[in-house]
Amino acid sequence: MKIAIMGCGTVGTGVYEIIKNTPEMLLKGAHGEEIGVKYILDIKSFDDPAKEALRITDLNLILNDPEVGVVVESMGGLKPAFSFCMQCLNAGKSVVTSNKLLVAEKGEELFAAAKEHNAAFRFGAAVCGGVPVIRTMFYGLAANEITGFAGILNGTSNFILTKMIREKMSNAAALELAQKNGYAEKDPTDDIEGFDAARKTAILASIVSGRHIYPNEVHTEGITAISSEDVEYVSGVNAKIKLLGRGEKQPGGQIYVCVSPAVIGADDMISSVEGVYNALKVYGSNIGQIMLYGPGAGKDATASAVVADVIDCVRVPGFDTAYCWENAVENAVLPYEAYETSLYVRGYANDKKRAVAAIRERFDDVCFLTRANAPENELAFITDKRPERELRAALEELDGFAAANVIRKI
Amino acid sequence: MKIAIMGCGTVGTGVYEIIKNTPEMLLKGAHGEEIGVKYILDIKSFDDPAKEALRITDLNLILNDPEVGVVVESMGGLKPAFSFCMQCLNAGKSVVTSNKLLVAEKGEELFAAAKEHNAAFRFGAAVCGGVPVIRTMFYGLAANEITGFAGILNGTSNFILTKMIREKMSNAAALELAQKNGYAEKDPTDDIEGFDAARKTAILASIVSGRHIYPNEVHTEGITAISSEDVEYVSGVNAKIKLLGRGEKQPGGQIYVCVSPAVIGADDMISSVEGVYNALKVYGSNIGQIMLYGPGAGKDATASAVVADVIDCVRVPGFDTAYCWENAVENAVLPYEAYETSLYVRGYANDKKRAVAAIRERFDDVCFLTRANAPENELAFITDKRPERELRAALEELDGFAAANVIRKI
Numbered sequence: 065m066k067i068a069i070m071g072c073g074t075v076g077t078g079v080y081e082i083i084k085n086t087p088e089m090l091l092k093g094a095h096g097e098e099i100g101v102k103y104i105l106d107i108k109s110f111d112d113p114a115k116e117a118l119r120i121t122d123l124n125l126i127l128n129d130p131e132v133g134v135v136v137e138s139m140g141g142l143k144p145a146f147s148f149c150m151q152c153l154n155a156g157k158s159v160v161t162s163n164k165l166l167v168a169e170k171g172e173e174l175f176a177a178a179k180e181h182n183a184a185f186r187f188g189a190a191v192c193g194g195v196p197v198i199r200t201m202f203y204g205l206a207a208n209e210i211t212g213f214a215g216i217l218n219g220t221s222n223f224i225l226t227k228m229i230r231e232k233m234s235n236a237a238a239l240e241l242a243q244k245n246g247y248a249e250k251d252p253t254d255d256i257e258g259f260d261a262a263r264k265t266a267i268l269a270s271i272v273s274g275r276h277i278y279p280n281e282v283h284t285e286g287i288t289a290i291s292s293e294d295v296e297y298v299s300g301v302n303a304k305i306k307l308l309g310r311g312e313k314q315p316g317g318q319i320y321v322c323v324s325p326a327v328i329g330a331d332d333m334i335s336s337v338e339g340v341y342n343a344l345k346v347y348g349s350n351i352g353q354i355m356l357y358g359p360g361a362g363k364d365a366t367a368s369a370v371v372a373d374v375i376d377c378v379r380v381p382g383f384d385t386a387y388c389w390e391n392a393v394e395n396a397v398l399p400y401e402a403y404e405t406s407l408y409v410r411g412y413a414n415d416k417k418r419a420v421a422a423i424r425e426r427f428d429d430v431c432f433l434t435r436a437n438a439p440e441n442e443l444a445f446i447t448d449k450r451p452e453r454e455l456r457a458a459l460e461e462l463d464g465f466a467a468a469n470v471i472r473k474i
Numbered sequence: 475m476k477i478a479i480m481g482c483g484t485v486g487t488g489v490y491e492i493i494k495n496t497p498e499m500l501l502k503g504a505h506g507e508e509i510g511v512k513y514i515l516d517i518k519s520f521d522d523p524a525k526e527a528l529r530i531t532d533l534n535l536i537l538n539d540p541e542v543g544v545v546v547e548s549m550g551g552l553k554p555a556f557s558f559c560m561q562c563l564n565a566g567k568s569v570v571t572s573n574k575l576l577v578a579e580k581g582e583e584l585f586a587a588a589k590e591h592n593a594a595f596r597f598g599a600a601v602c603g604g605v606p607v608i609r610t611m612f613y614g615l616a617a618n619e620i621t622g623f624a625g626i627l628n629g630t631s632n633f634i635l636t637k638m639i640r641e642k643m644s645n646a647a648a649l650e651l652a653q654k655n656g657y658a659e660k661d662p663t664d665d666i667e668g669f670d671a672a673r674k675t676a677i678l679a680s681i682v683s684g685r686h687i688y689p690n691e692v693h694t695e696g697i698t699a700i701s702s703e704d705v706e707y708v709s710g711v712n713a714k715i716k717l718l719g720r721g722e723k724q725p726g727g728q729i730y731v732c733v734s735p736a737v738i739g740a741d742d743m744i745s746s747v748e749g750v751y752n753a754l755k756v757y758g759s760n761i762g763q764i765m766l767y768g769p770g771a772g773k774d775a776t777a778s779a780v781v782a783d784v785i786d787c788v789r790v791p792g793f794d795t796a797y798c799w800e801n802a803v804e805n806a807v808l809p810y811e812a813y814e815t816s817l818y819v820r821g822y823a824n825d826k827k828r829a830v831a832a833i834r835e836r837f838d839d840v841c842f843l844t845r846a847n848a849p850e851n852e853l854a855f856i857t858d859k860r861p862e863r864e865l866r867a868a869l870e871e872l873d874g875f876a877a878a879n880v881i882r883k884i
């Protein structure tokens with residue numbers, strides 16, 4: 065089976081190298097069928113003459129070549145990736161992508177085209193890089209109703225939080241270090257504001273709900289407001305702050321979807337996930353919970369997930385109704401403020417005694433936290449568990465207390 | 475598609491219940507094909523009239539019924555499970571089993587029969603219960619050379635070690651508690667001597683090496699020699715003792731396979747796996763490492779892994795050359811004493827000063843450990859890394875020092 069690679073940056077190059085350098089490794093999975101790269105679609109020329117010899121700039125060569133069965137999309141972005149993928153699917157080619165934006169924004173249309181032309185559309189590398197979370201949810205847990213998930217889906221923000229927790233770095237210093245190490249972009253917005261995690265969360269939520277959930281339906285908060293004070297307070301109760309993407313089926317059929325920092329007890333395995341690693345907990349009706357852990361990025365790891373999908377396309381050709389979701393519906397997502405949670409709150413009081421009394425009056429079983437050398441008027445506490453809307457309203461009404469940061473506790 | 479269940483104990487009942495109670499949940503994975511239980515082969519009658527109505531005692535009814543496409547083997551043991559499975563495969567029925575003994579001892583013959591009759595043979599529930607480790611190694615990591623694995627594969631022994639570590643229980647008291655909680659059998663030999671983990675390790679090693687590795691080729695040590703003293707010494711260097719099943723491809727083509735207690739640093743994610751949970755780290759040429767974590771036993775979790783395999787048999791019928799290994803070869807396994815490791819050693823000296831000097835002479839970079847209130851003549855240390863044979867020989871030659879326990883350090 066011949067494949068084409070569209071866009072040969074980091075991931076595309078990784079895919080090219082795995083297929084070129086270790087073709088015999090892929091034979092078993094592909095039932096003995098040899099997999100080879102026939103075209104690389106890219107506008108930039110390559111220094112490597114072997115790669116350059118495969119380079120094309122005209123998509124039609126791929127579309128019209130009956131030898132090409134699978135097309136890898138590793139261009140990133142939506143333009144022209146979406147249009148190119150649609151043309152490939154419409155030409156009956158299977159498409160494998162690592163492009164989370166594409167899947168999160170255009171999954172509906174892509175699945176429809178794939179189905180119509182009996183082609184596969186796979187995207188295992190789009191969430192958690194090399195860790196096979198997508199196929200595990202679709203296949204490994206096929207005998208479960210998946211009821212929810214919680215994941216560390218962005219390595220950059222987890223690196224920053226890890227440095228803040230383990231080395232008491234400030235948020236700004238940890239970001240700078242992440243940039244120096246190449247873990248964060250010069251413009252880190254996508255990572256630290258949670259947008260990257262929100263795309264992945266939308267994909268996972270789509271799998272869980274069986275309906276397309278769009279990134280703009282995911283309530284999203286990043287890690288920029290997390291301070292060393294928060295880290296310190298939380299570590300005092302043997303907990304950690306992690307940026308989590310979460311989804312949870314609700315009794316009424318809606319799904320709760322949220323990306324935000326979360327206070328997690330140290331007993332929870334996911335709190336042990338450090339540095340740029342990713343992890344995903346999946347909850348199932350029969351399994352209880354499982355967790356998958358590993359590298360969420362990196363050329364070879366991500367490329368190996370793409371190639372595993374290519375192998376699947378060869379091993380099991382055609383559209384796979386087990387690996388898709390249905391079109392979006394209205395009101396699929398629970399308004400996040402209706403979800404029951406506890407909140408960690410740090411803030412400042414005019415009169416500490418009066419503020420403590422007011423907090424105790426408004427919240428049941430409130431737990432006050434301590435840290436060394438806190439300013440006299442600083443207060444931090446964890447509330448009872450109620451719909452978030454009620455907790456936020458109660459916070460607003462606290463006389464002489466101004467919340468500086470609020471983090472969900474799970 | 476109709477299925478038959480052979481042996482309806484805990485797992486078989488779980489399989490029956492999932493298929494009976496949530497048939498619509500399975501439709502998507504099975505590409506819309508309804509899955510139903512037609513026969514339950516069991517010698518004991520059931521109180522439940524619905525189950526009793528399906529009960530048969532004659533295997534031929536299954537073998538001769540063209541409606542039955544998949545047979546679930548959940549009898550356990552080898553007799554008659556092996557013969558029954560062979561007859562099913564020879565009749566062209568796909569077989570799904572949760573029986574690790576069967577797979578570890580008879581995989582060769584079963585794969586051969588499955589291949590000959592183009593039937594599937596799957597055993598996802600045989601290792602780590604509900605956690606999809608087998609399919610991840612065969613499919614999810616298909617674009618990796620899997621170079622090794624390390625796993626907590628036995629929940630009972632991990633429960634005992636967890637109680638020893640977290641609650642300072644003695645080994646004996648922790649075993650008693652495990653028995654009281656139903657985690658350990660009345661005769662706990664299989665769990666605490668490592669035999670159960672060795673079967674699972676043999677299966678995983680077979681996947682890694684691509685050749686059948688038998689349980690008697692797995693060097694196996696249990697946890698019975700682990701004492702509270704060992705736990706204490708090791709926690710002093712921020713490490714834990716876990717029973718690990720390990721496999722590692724060697725440069726010459728052999729595989730190192732071992733089940734034994736191991737001293738693991740607290741930074742290693744697998745050291746955070748507590749209680750009856752299982753976890754498996756898999757090392758791949760492109761992925762680096764991933765870890766899967768979850769319930770290693772339990773009726774519903776294990777049954778859901780079996781049913782996921784049944785769904786696969788329906789979704790992708792026939793023998794799967796991507797999901798098998800080749801026949802065993804001679805000398806596939808590296809003699810464990812040739813493998814390079816460090817050792818943790820606890821022992822007793824006649825003359826402590828002289829013993830310390832002798833230890834320093836025999837081992838480079840030796841690290842002595844401490845614990846509170848240790849007897850005057852007790853010594854514990856971690857050796858340098860060398861072939862185990864050399865380390866053992868050096869230990870033997872230590873004048874005036876007798877080792878009481880030796881644990882591999884990774």
